[in-house]
Amino acid sequence: MKTSGTSKSQSYLLSDPEALAKEIARLGRQARTLLIHEWSAIEAFGIKDSRSILELGCGNSEYLGALGERFPNASLYGVDRNTDLLANARSRFPNTKYLMSDLIYSSEWMSFLEEVSPDLVVVRFVLQHMSGDEVQTFLASLVKHRKNGRIFLFEEPDDSKISIEPNDDEFRHLVRETGVLQASRGGDRTIGGHLKALLVNAGFGEVEEQWVDLGTQTLGVGNFFESLLPIWFSAIPSNVRREVGENMRARLQSRILSADDARIVFPVCLVSAA
Numbered sequence: 001m002k003t004s005g006t007s008k009s010q011s012y013l014l015s016d017p018e019a020l021a022k023e024i025a026r027l028g029r030q031a032r033t034l035l036i037h038e039w040s041a042i043e044a045f046g047i048k049d050s051r052s053i054l055e056l057g058c059g060n061s062e063y064l065g066a067l068g069e070r071f072p073n074a075s076l077y078g079v080d081r082n083t084d085l086l087a088n089a090r091s092r093f094p095n096t097k098y099l100m101s102d103l104i105y106s107s108e109w110m111s112f113l114e115e116v117s118p119d120l121v122v123v124r125f126v127l128q129h130m131s132g133d134e135v136q137t138f139l140a141s142l143v144k145h146r147k148n149g150r151i152f153l154f155e156e157p158d159d160s161k162i163s164i165e166p167n168d169d170e171f172r173h174l175v176r177e178t179g180v181l182q183a184s185r186g187g188d189r190t191i192g193g194h195l196k197a198l199l200v201n202a203g204f205g206e207v208e209e210q211w212v213d214l215g216t217q218t219l220g221v222g223n224f225f226e227s228l229l230p231i232w233f234s235a236i237p238s239n240v241r242r243e244v245g246e247n248m249r250a251r252l253q254s255r256i257l258s259a260d261d262a263r264i265v266f267p268v269c270l271v272s273a274a
């Protein structure tokens with residue numbers, strides 16, 4: 001399925017091997033650290049032990065693997081367009097079945113979805129890497145696969161809701177620059193704020209939203225700095241990234257550890273739909 005007039009997003013292509021290796025390590029840390037704090041929202045949606053779970057845009061499958069530990073009776077399936085991430089997933093999780101497919105520019109994933117007939121479909125931190133047209137195209141395809149008893153779980157960030165106490169202009173600037181960079185490649189780091197409306201407009205039903213703060217007070221300063229802070233370092237030019245990143249990490253860490261009410265708040269939106 002090719003869509004004419006759709007601008008193809010270049011966000012999250014990970015063509016540089018060093019960036020790929022770092023991202024594989026970060027995704028692993030992120031999946032396990034964040035799921036612990038997302039869990040009460042997932043339970044509140046009424047998502048129970050599933051027969052089968054399909055993650056669309058599964059990356060190296062660390063999140064799907066972590067979900068599998070929570071739902072030990074479920075068969076796990078993953079789809080992604082990135083061959084390197086899928087190769088890593090296959091070596092780590094040999095019992096999970098994967099398909100390489102682009103969610104916009106191919107239709108194999110839809111036949112796969114029909115074939116494995118999941119009762120839970122997960123789309124996490126993927127829509128933020130698509131252009132507006134691509135999000136509409138993808139959701140218009142996905143909504144056709146609604147089925148009795150099937151739940152769709154989405155999760156996306158909204159960087160416009162990040163706050164830092166005490167204020168830090170350099171960090172704020174970096175967050176803004178990351179948003180500008182991702183937008184220039186076709187993505188949207190504020191998509192969490194309109195996720196629910198996008199799903200309602202696409203025709204999903206029973207759409208429920210929950211916001212979870214995945215900032216320093218929730219994750220702990222060390223976990224936040226390891227799992228999430230590197231996301232915003234992507235806006236630092238690569239030739240000075242290591243040095244500038246390390247300086248910023250050290251400075252933020254000492255500021256945040258210096259007072260009880262010092263914190264970075266990072267709200268992330270989870271939506272369940274049927």
Ligand SMILES: C[S@@+](CC[C@H](N)C(=O)[O-])C[C@H]1O[C@@H](n2cnc3c(N)ncnc32)[C@H](O)[C@@H]1O
Nearest residue numbers: 057058059063080081082102103104124125126
């Ligand atoms: C930030 S990673 C998230 C991985 C995983 N969902 C997680 O939460 O750990 C985004 C993933 O979306 C995938 N992705 C983005 N656009 C895609 C598309 N059009 N088709 C298939 N996969 C896509 C990327 O390849 C990448 O693996």
